[in-house]
Amino acid sequence: MGDALLEVQDLVVEYAGAGRPVVAVDRVSLSLRRGEFLGLVGESGCGKSTLCFAVAQLLLPPARVASGRVLFKGRDLAQIGERELRHVRWREFSVVMQSAMNALNPVMTIGAQLRDAIAAHERVAGRDANARAAEVLRLVGIDALHLRSYPHQLSGGMRQRAMIAMALVFTPDLIVMDEPTSALDVVGQRALMAQIKGLQRRFGFAVLFVTHDMSLVGRYSDRLAIMYAGQIVELGATEAIFAQPRHPYSQGLLMAFPSISGPRQHLQGIPGQPPDLREPPAGCRFHPRCPRVLERCRTQAPPPCAPRGDDLVLCHLYTPKEAERGRLSTAP
């Protein structure tokens, strides 16, 4: 994959604690092509936000990358110095945080915060910075009049869009979005998603979109990565996963949404609850909740396998024969 914009290779992120470190991201590999929209789906505590922070090199102790690499445009982000990282971060990739309420400074106007972000990464005249700030606000559908507004004067949706405007000030190649819509209701969520997609079409940036709501990204993402208990358990084209989810967890997630069309049917959801990552279950981490559990699931961790092209499924149901397994685990 020569055109990979972002490559995460066997990444392990740990949180140091009193006892053994907690492994929040466990041997995760994924890649993102230029202009691609990848949805990263998982429940709370599955490590999806930690993965995002690791990609953006924003982890703070006690979290640390124990092994693995994050390559952005072929460069290992952990190896380049803080000064160069500052240059790359925001100009080439930016991050939209989960809670716009907390990510915006309540005592600074939106315009001042946008100008701040611009000035931190580029030497520009005040007037040009202001013009750029007005331009990005207009891009996300906010009147330039709000440059002088404080965050509390904007609605939740507008604040979230102001955060996206801030991520757009340098038109980066990659924007990492950590649940940007979770504070909005359905109508607002949908409007924001449509807007993100429109901006993506126009500027061609890639998006790593983290969410707990699979149905939200179904319409917009090119590929989906389903994360459970620190691991990516399924990765593939969005339509393929929606049409034929492989991993029992993905199947359960898809069946967990009541539909507004078709007959009203009784749904079960997924029994039990996600595991405590301090004591992950032996074998496959999903086995205590899995309706199709096999004997070996209880003791052996499933190896990654690829039943379809460059997809990935982490499940014994799809494990090929031993010989083939060896070949697959060494393939890129």
Next chain:
Amino acid sequence: MDGSAPLLEARGLTKHFRLGGPFSRRLLHAVDDVDLAIGRREIVAVVGESGSGKSTVARLLALVYRPTRGEIRYRGEPVAGLRSRSQMLAYRGHVQMVFQDPYSALNPVYPAAHGLLRALRLHRGESGRHGREEAAARLLASVGLTPPGEFLRKYPFELSGGQRQRIGFAQALACGPELILADEPVSMLDVSIRLGILNLMAELRDRDGVSFLYITHDIASARYVADRIAVMYAGHLVESGPAEAVLAHPRHPYTRLLLAAVPDPRAPAGAEPSDEVAEPPRVVDPGQGCRFRPRCPYAVAECARLTPRPRPVGAGHLAACHVAEADE
């Protein structure tokens, strides 16, 4: 007591909040002129976006707020007539509430079952500790927390969000309620846990005959669990009726917008959504007229002049819209 009256009924329910300082005359119209009835053994869903007034309705019915205007009747009797402490206690026992955030609804320094045991003493007069613990264990088992003995001793931090919310339901059930007002009980929970709570509501209705007012912004979950659906917009009730009728034949343009915004996992490649940027409606001193008209594609001159009142558009199906047409 009137046997034919609905369990709980609100007529012309209105709540205005004063904004600004003590001399301010600006009024926030949180709820305006809402008629709502909840029958026995029935789940009624109130659906709307944030700020639509749906939580205010629940709090009015729970007597947390005093209505600005309008009347609430419980089994045909006006609740404004409840005066004594014992009458209030009886009403609060019959009409219980479950809150949105199971993380802040339980006191972290007491075992999670503390509120449950307290409710048993207050409302059921269970004076013996042993009797209370036995009753609490039965309730915990009935909301799917097994083995109950273990959950009696656990503290909130030892429980997951879904388990905390089940404690919330057990606590409500401890009073032997006929109606539970559930304010967004699943919105803070993980997707894989939500269905369990919705199924629990349906089970409590079918097995124990408990009615629910289910407040939500998720119309798909309302359809899944509710017998009837009421849609609120900016403090007005804009449409109500049997769940299937409202979903299959939405009459109010807002209900249609809401339905169009629902991502349907079974049909991910649906029509491209409109680029409409949703803005919360203005409910400070709103004046006359339909509050949805600035966003409505069908608005006519009359919509600005006259507030539409709910009128029948089908069997048990009402819509408050000048333009909406009835079933053929």
